[in-house]
Amino acid sequence: GAVLTIKDDYTTIRELVPGSPAYLSGQLKIGDRILGVAQCKNASMTDVQGWRLDDTVALIRGKADTVVDLDVLPEGAGPDGKHLRVSLIRKKISLEEQAAKKSVLSIVDESGIRRIGVISLPAFYQDFEARGRKDPNFKSATRDVAQLLREMKAENIDGVLLDLRNNG
DSSP, X not given: OEEEEEETTEEEEEEEOTTSHHHHHXXXXXXXXXXXXESXXXXXXXXXTTOOHHXXXXXXXXXXXXXXXXXXXXXXXXXXXXXXXXXXXXXOOXXXXXXXXXXXXXXXXXXXXXXXXXXXXXXXXXXXXXHHTTOTTOOXXXXXXXXXXXXXXXXXXXXEEEEOTTOO
């Protein structure tokens, strides 16, 4: 649910994946540092400071619907800052949660009402497995945005805004 990197010997959150448990929890922020990982609620923490990134990720990952606890040093806190213990329930992240979505805003200006289509694209994605099977309906950001644009054209939208604010 998060894209991690190593920064100054800390496993650091570089990006939160929209729709993921880490994102939906609201407890983690970009720049937070993960100091420890526990495989279940209230278990003892394994100190991961100085670990290789892939080893830390392997410890965090696990079976869906199980709990992982993280010992987190918030972004901006010094090395002796207050730690947070964050509990997350592991879930499989589906493309649907990251999929492009549309909405229409009515904006009033001096010439009347304008209908502005907004496409929110929280992540770029593609279902490589379905594409590899040659599924003609595989999901991808490109295909979904193109479909939303066709729908908006049919609805006579006056303009389109592509919202990439949460797209890492």
